[in-house]
Amino acid sequence: MCALCSMLGGQDHWTDTASNPESFxxxxxTHTRHRERQDRxxxxxxxxxxxxxxxxxxxxxxxxxxxxxxxxxxxxxxxQVWKAASTITGKSCDPLDPALIRAIRTGSGPAGx
Amino acid sequence: MSEYPEPIPVNVIxxxxxxxxxxxxxxxxxxxxxxxxxILVNEFGEVGLDHHLFRNLSETTILLGNGCVCCTIxxxxxxxxxxLFSQLTRREIPQFKRVIVETSGLADPVPIAYTLQFxxxxxxxxxxxxxxxxxxxxxxxxxxxxxxxxVKQVAVADRLIITKSDLVxxxxxxxxxxxxAGINATAPIIDGARETLRPSSLFEDEMGNGGTGxxxxxxxxxxxxxxxxxxxxxxxxxxLAHRHSDGVHSISIRFDTPLDWTxxxxxxxxxxxxxxxxxxxxxxLLNVQGVETPVxxxxxxxxxxxxxxxxxxxxxxxxxxxxxxxxxxxRADIETSLAAFNGLANPVSQKV
Numbered sequence: 001m002c003a004l005c006s007m008l009g010g011q012d013h014w015t016d017t018a019s020n021p022e023s024f025x026x027x028x029x030t031h032t033r034h035r036e037r038q039d040r041x042x043x044x045x046x047x048x049x050x051x052x053x054x055x056x057x058x059x060x061x062x063x064x065x066x067x068x069x070x071x072x073x074x075x076x077x078x079x080q081v082w083k084a085a086s087t088i089t090g091k092s093c094d095p096l097d098p099a100l101i102r103a104i105r106t107g108s109g110p111a112g113x
Numbered sequence: 114m115s116e117y118p119e120p121i122p123v124n125v126i127x128x129x130x131x132x133x134x135x136x137x138x139x140x141x142x143x144x145x146x147x148x149x150x151x152i153l154v155n156e157f158g159e160v161g162l163d164h165h166l167f168r169n170l171s172e173t174t175i176l177l178g179n180g181c182v183c184c185t186i187x188x189x190x191x192x193x194x195x196x197l198f199s200q201l202t203r204r205e206i207p208q209f210k211r212v213i214v215e216t217s218g219l220a221d222p223v224p225i226a227y228t229l230q231f232x233x234x235x236x237x238x239x240x241x242x243x244x245x246x247x248x249x250x251x252x253x254x255x256x257x258x259x260x261x262x263x264v265k266q267v268a269v270a271d272r273l274i275i276t277k278s279d280l281v282x283x284x285x286x287x288x289x290x291x292x293x294a295g296i297n298a299t300a301p302i303i304d305g306a307r308e309t310l311r312p313s314s315l316f317e318d319e320m321g322n323g324g325t326g327x328x329x330x331x332x333x334x335x336x337x338x339x340x341x342x343x344x345x346x347x348x349x350x351x352x353l354a355h356r357h358s359d360g361v362h363s364i365s366i367r368f369d370t371p372l373d374w375t376x377x378x379x380x381x382x383x384x385x386x387x388x389x390x391x392x393x394x395x396x397x398l399l400n401v402q403g404v405e406t407p408v409x410x411x412x413x414x415x416x417x418x419x420x421x422x423x424x425x426x427x428x429x430x431x432x433x434x435x436x437x438x439x440x441x442x443x444r445a446d447i448e449t450s451l452a453a454f455n456g457l458a459n460p461v462s463q464k465v
Contacts, residue, residue: 079415
């Protein structure tokens with residue numbers, strides 16, 4: 001638990017294994033946990049931008065999911081990010097959605113809602 | 114006992130009502146390899162029947178009392194395992210190195226995996242081992258047609274054991290094997306009546322301790338133990354797609370371009386969030402960008418095991434191979450989506 005904010009430490013998430021130098025060999029020298037987190041933020045925001053959302057890192061321990069109107073939800077891990085995004089937008093964030101895939105490929109902004 | 118003992122593997126033996134789970138356990142327990150094994154029996158139906166069968170096997174036998182492990186008594190499973198571990202550390206019971214949980218015939222094995230991975234105490238002391246599913250050769254095909262529980266039990270299995278195969282004709286048995294391979298192309302199918310059942314083989318770890326050697330990944334891509342790969346081999350995805358275009362079936366995807374681990378994690382968590390109820394199982398051998406050796410992925414519905422970094426590739430093939438056991442999902446959709454997400458991290462190379 002963080003003594004400052006009383007936040008309980010979250011459980012290890014399977015995607016965080018990449019930050020473990022022993023697990024990902026040669027990446028360990030250059031690919032730090034911090035760098036991994038930055039990369040993840042960059043890619044996640046490319047995805048959630050399609051839904052008019054943004055995600056930021058909270059002290060390397062959680063994610064903050066925000067809508068354009070300021071509605072904000074916390075997520076403990078990557079899996080929870082999608083739950084939070086669905087809660088805020090009221091619709092499912094489907095990686096198989098052709099509109100999302102088109103947006104990823106073309107780099108376009110939020111889908112019309 | 115060492116200061117930081119390795120987690121104890123918990124193997125699940127599941128299968129539809131009357132498919133021979135108890136007989137299988139009795140048979141396996143005759144092997145000296147399973148001398149130090151605790152058995153948790155989940156009875157359903159006649160009171161205490163299974164418990165009486167097991168009462169002489171071990172002092173650590175615990176009868177789970179409320180019918181079905183899957184939801185209502187997951188707490189009982191938690192309590193039973195916590196109790197076992199507590200007694201073990203106090204040396205009140207003999208040392209055991211493995212736990213076998215026999216589910217009820219109607220149980221969904223997935224919550225057991227969930228309990229082991231997420232229960233705050235258990236996750237430090239136990240880990241999920243292989244899931245064994247028994248299928249009755251006489252009634253199995255009919256049960257697969259009629260009961261979703263039976264299909265689910267087959268779909269999440271690491272090993273499929275056909276029982277009572279000596280009671281059916283060869284053609285009927287072959288038909289059942291094809292049906293099982295169509296649902297779950299990653300699990301070796303074992304003829305329990307004719308083949309020797311070796312616990313070391315049945316319980317060989319894929320994701321747990323010591324499971325980092327190159328042979329670890331082989332069973333996933335040689336589903337019937339005859340060496341044919343599930344991808345591009347005899348049980349090819351195309352063939353499966355024709356036979357099982359609807360309902361639960363296996364699909365395989367091959368990627369020649371190395372996968373970006375970060376993009377893959379984002380994609381898979383999103384996929385499981387949206388389609389976790391339809392993605393019953395994921396197994397994969399990944400060529401991760403920047404990493405020379407393969408990474409093994411193993412997931413059961415929403416539950417994904419921590420990935421394992423293998424020491425070497427199992428063969429000369431360096432492509433990423435993913436097998437999905439899905440319910441009414443389309444291979445092309447999954448493939449296209451993963452390629453797009455991977456391309457997000459590697460905009461220059463989007464070759465599949």
